[in-house]
Amino acid sequence: xxxINKYHKNNRELDRKIEMSKIEMSVWSIIxxxxxxxxxxxxxxxxxxxxxxxxGKNGRVTENIVGKRVDFTARSVITSGGQVLRADSLxxxxxxADIHTKPIHVRTWNYEYCQELYKTKxxxxxxxxxxxxxYTIRLDVVTNAEIxxxxxxxxxxxxxxxxxFNRQPTLRDASMVALKVRLHDDMSLKVPLALTRQLxxxxxGDECNxxxxxxxxxxxxxxxxxxxxxxxxxxxRNGPVASIVQDGRVGSYIxxxxxxxGPTFVEPDVFYNVLDTIxxxxxxxxxxxxxxxxxxxxxxxxxxxxxxxxxxKLLLSMVFPYDLCYEKFTDTNxxxxxxxxxxxxxxxxxxxxxxxxxGESQSSIIHVLWKDYNPQTSLKLISDIQQLVDNWLPHxxxxxxxxxxxxxxxxxxxxxxxxxxxxVEFLKRDSNFEINITEKLGSVMSIGHRLSKDSMNKGDxxxxxxxxxxxxxxxxxxLSQITAFVGQQNVNGNRIALTLCRGARTAPHFAxxxxxxxxxxxxxxxxxxxxxxxxxxxxxxxxxxxxISTALKTAExxxxxxxxxxxxxxxxxxxxxxxxxxxxxxxxxxxxxxxFDAKKIYSSKGIEYPVPVDIYRLVDRLxxxxxxxxxxxxELIRKLLQEEIDVILSFIKTQVIDEQDTSIGARVSxxx
Numbered sequence: 001x002x003x004i005n006k007y008h009k010n011n012r013e014l015d016r017k018i019e020m021s022k023i024e025m026s027v028w029s030i031i032x033x034x035x036x037x038x039x040x041x042x043x044x045x046x047x048x049x050x051x052x053x054x055x056g057k058n059g060r061v062t063e064n065i066v067g068k069r070v071d072f073t074a075r076s077v078i079t080s081g082g083q084v085l086r087a088d089s090l091x092x093x094x095x096x097a098d099i100h101t102k103p104i105h106v107r108t109w110n111y112e113y114c115q116e117l118y119k120t121k122x123x124x125x126x127x128x129x130x131x132x133x134x135y136t137i138r139l140d141v142v143t144n145a146e147i148x149x150x151x152x153x154x155x156x157x158x159x160x161x162x163x164x165f166n167r168q169p170t171l172r173d174a175s176m177v178a179l180k181v182r183l184h185d186d187m188s189l190k191v192p193l194a195l196t197r198q199l200x201x202x203x204x205g206d207e208c209n210x211x212x213x214x215x216x217x218x219x220x221x222x223x224x225x226x227x228x229x230x231x232x233x234x235x236x237r238n239g240p241v242a243s244i245v246q247d248g249r250v251g252s253y254i255x256x257x258x259x260x261x262g263p264t265f266v267e268p269d270v271f272y273n274v275l276d277t278i279x280x281x282x283x284x285x286x287x288x289x290x291x292x293x294x295x296x297x298x299x300x301x302x303x304x305x306x307x308x309x310x311x312x313k314l315l316l317s318m319v320f321p322y323d324l325c326y327e328k329f330t331d332t333n334x335x336x337x338x339x340x341x342x343x344x345x346x347x348x349x350x351x352x353x354x355x356x357x358x359g360e361s362q363s364s365i366i367h368v369l370w371k372d373y374n375p376q377t378s379l380k381l382i383s384d385i386q387q388l389v390d391n392w393l394p395h396x397x398x399x400x401x402x403x404x405x406x407x408x409x410x411x412x413x414x415x416x417x418x419x420x421x422x423x424v425e426f427l428k429r430d431s432n433f434e435i436n437i438t439e440k441l442g443s444v445m446s447i448g449h450r451l452s453k454d455s456m457n458k459g460d461x462x463x464x465x466x467x468x469x470x471x472x473x474x475x476x477x478x479l480s481q482i483t484a485f486v487g488q489q490n491v492n493g494n495r496i497a498l499t500l501c502r503g504a505r506t507a508p509h510f511a512x513x514x515x516x517x518x519x520x521x522x523x524x525x526x527x528x529x530x531x532x533x534x535x536x537x538x539x540x541x542x543x544x545x546x547x548i549s550t551a552l553k554t555a556e557x558x559x560x561x562x563x564x565x566x567x568x569x570x571x572x573x574x575x576x577x578x579x580x581x582x583x584x585x586x587x588x589x590x591x592x593x594x595x596f597d598a599k600k601i602y603s604s605k606g607i608e609y610p611v612p613v614d615i616y617r618l619v620d621r622l623x624x625x626x627x628x629x630x631x632x633x634x635e636l637i638r639k640l641l642q643e644e645i646d647v648i649l650s651f652i653k654t655q656v657i658d659e660q661d662t663s664i665g666a667r668v669s670x671x672x
Contacts, residue, residue, distance in 0.1 A: 091190025251389030355471020
């Protein structure tokens, strides 16, 4: 300032303005120095301004206020839980369990339990409070300590403890679930297969986080609101997001499919051993065989297996609830198009259990059990089927070899390629050549449907077909590319562009102005035969686009999720049913504009709107209980008639749906 005044007195206006700008920049750089114009810190580095300290990913708000680093957190690579781990459990390394602790308040009623923990060296510290002080006794230092009533002990994680498991990015509530600890000696976190979809996890090096809650209240909230059973269904599409996967689907399909050479049978000793391994009690087996005798009388007598073989459908029926009645059209097997389950038994004329029945489809068995029974029943079925199949499949065997990838008759493939070549020549005369040729080249991939029906080696026992039909892995397109030809490669939705020789060809391998399908990216060889060098080049061009879009989508979805979270994190549903922000502004008069929980509504036959109960399934279940317990019921109890069902449906429609359209009060009063 003195220098500026000096310049002003001496009429050195230019020098004065320069000094003024330096002062302005110095003051402003305290607030915002993102352009690093001011470098007044040591070694000439640009200093951090107030803006940079507060805003941004590593600023004070995001890094230290909105999100914090916390104690009692572990992170490790994830691997498969295998046969032993059920869908509500997490395999935790012993090394993590020795460090993570849970506090326990020592009281009269749990004193003996705490003493037992002390004797087995499951306690790391004792926190003791006296009249004058609080101090900690470390048991790795003090060896002769004693536990007193009123102490707080910190015990190591044990089997059955509740922990929170999370995979980032945490895009939804199902990305963070509470699971039961199962200790093991490896270094990885072992994850149940059923949870991989909701976590978007695989076992190619993914890492996940584990959090150990430190209060009784937090643990109870985790166990009730965050347990994996609650997150089987997603409200995003009113369907399962956890289900039977991969080998579980393959095994379930093989057990229940009626192949051209007959259905699958299981030896009695394998039948009983598998059920004993997964914890199905003898009473349950006897009860299920008693219900199944009506349809499988040639295999069952007096609730015992009397033959040297047991139908696979009967083995899988052992894990279903006794009163489950279920029917769904699948068309997976053209001779048995409906899956039929009555009184918990898969019927002999039922179609195979596939992805539509055990997967993430709406109205799958997992979906029905979650709604009509309870989440724990649905979770138990997922665990039981996965474990049953994992224990049975090694006895039966399932593998894929080169012979499964070979077509028995290559005539169809040759005919398709010849016809394609002639069609390309014919379409050259058309003014809409490029549009029509792209459509034609895409349509030839339907050869996979024709091949899968009658041209694959081993017929319906073909491993590729079994994986595809069961929904475990693969599609008709994959089958076509493995056995017939890889097909047209596209970049930005178009065929490979003519970029060489001033737009005359796609690669040096072709003559100028070559108009064949191969010259524009059609790969006429299959993976089993192997690709030519130019085909490999075109194939890589198409694959590169997928790599780029995957990278871009990751960043885009992360930003969208952040925006949604920031918008909705402060919204609250008030006691009057309205959704409001922190300033008491009304966002919605009732949650979702209808008051329904999207997880708990049904699409019911006879009603065009989603409703809170499926009357047909309810009636089937009541009738099933009646059939099995006739003696326990009054003789006046009977089946509901169709006319009575129609009356109930009409009541639901008028009371639940029509009143919602006319009155907010009526909507608020509905309790789903």
